[in-house]
Amino acid sequence: MRLSILDLSIVPQNGDRHQALMNTLETAKQADELGYTRFWLAQHYAAKAGAGRSPEVMIPFIAAHTHKIKVGSGALLLNHYSPFKVAEIFNTMEELFPGRIDMGIGRASTGMISDLALQRHRFVGSKKNDDSEQQVVELLNWMHQDFDDENPFSEIISYNNGTSPDFWLLGSGSWSSKTAASLGLRYVFAGFINPAMSFNIVQNYHKEFTPSDYSAKQKPELILALNVFAAETEEKAHRMTAPYQLFEHRLKTEGDTQSLLEDEETALILLGNKFRSPEINLIDPRQPPRFLAATPDKLYDWINQIATAFGAHEIMIQTITGNHQERLKSNRLLAEVFFKNTFS
Template structure:
């Protein structure tokens, strides 16, 4: 089973945003030592507790502090940006660090204010749709615009092989778009758990082999899941307490609440949160999968087999940095 990490650069209690980025560097270096496949960094805007908002900048920093591991975006929010500029940025990264760069593209709304702030043309209404941007991104990477297209006169000059293009999502749209263009597909199982098997199967059923070099010939599924591993079940429950509190705050509209340390989170919850268990055969991942190495191993093995994923991408929101690094060490040893 291949393992990777998506890192949010979480600002831990009592620390600064600078500290968060130093932790991201340490995570990438450890992941490389442990044999993880790749580390991706996310794009979140307007968050006091998540520092990762410019993946292209952080990717370059992580690449400069590592030597072999693949690095990329999980994801760059394509619906807000010029596909040409995104292609230029990631091709530049690939030219700096050949064979190590992933272009993970996705789409998201960041809220009405920041959606507007991210736009260049303020006279146009924001659209979350990104079909046109995705097709254009592929065409820029491959220089495959039709001869009569204006963009065909200005090809994107870059080196081969290209950065690996992945489409990330949690909806039927993302599955359909990845299938139609013959792209690698990463499903966010921690967002849309119940629909996981259905949407992944939709991608497989409708997959069309790509004509150009940005795509692939056979479907490739990667599954992103929220995982915490600890030496004991009690410690695993303690480590997932902060994310339980965070989601409770989000459900109440309190988006600016600080992320708590584990003990404060346990106090806020009135005790240790329960562990969810994966039901073998269901293909539906728990929202937060946690436990001892043996518990986590058995559940991830069954989940990977049931959805036929070639790789698991681990997300977590642990707020004790040493415990987070230890979780990765345990995962690497078991899987």
């Protein structure tokens, strides 16, 4: 089972945003040494709790300080970019680090005001004029130099050195599943965003997958992303989730995306009876909980069961905590059970 990491550059307790980015670098170097397959950088705008907003900046920074791990975006939000510019950025990164760059593409609203701020032409979009699939197709055409002759874009080239980054479409809903399937693309599903619908959406990707000229893939390839917290004891793993639960509670009840993650003790006090103890057993691998928190051996069993049920070739873990050392320890504990040969 391949295991990878999604990093949000969480601002640490008693730290600042510079430290958050340096912690991301340390996490990536550790992941490289431990045997993780890939390390992806998130994109969240105007977020006080996380400094991860520019994957195109962080990817070459991380790649330059690691050796073999694949580095990519999770995701780059294409609806806020020109497809040609994205192609130029990723072709440049691939030229710098051949064979190590992942092109994780998604779409999302960053918020009504920030969406407007990101646009050069201040147009407020709607579902009626959603051109997300056309943007994806245009980006693929830039990467493969595959525009029809009558298309004016066929007159120019986004040059590369003969290789292209691996292209992944990311999402948490049915649109991304259908688009990835119809275009024959690798697919990453954010199970931590939409756990209730995860299984059905992913199965539709498997069933509807159609090979195409846009990808060399002849069969579906799926990464499932999950919230995972590993510790030596069940109690410690459960306590690790408290700051994340508090953050989610504030987001849902107050629309608060600014608050920094509290330490475990403070989070438990503030949550009170709203603290939800994580599952101690995986009842149905087709319905994974919103976060998995347990000892490494139990997580090894759970993650393999979930991957088998979903037909996932890889699991990407997200561990949201302001305690950097606990995150590093969680990643190490998982590596010890998943990559046993690394430590033999």
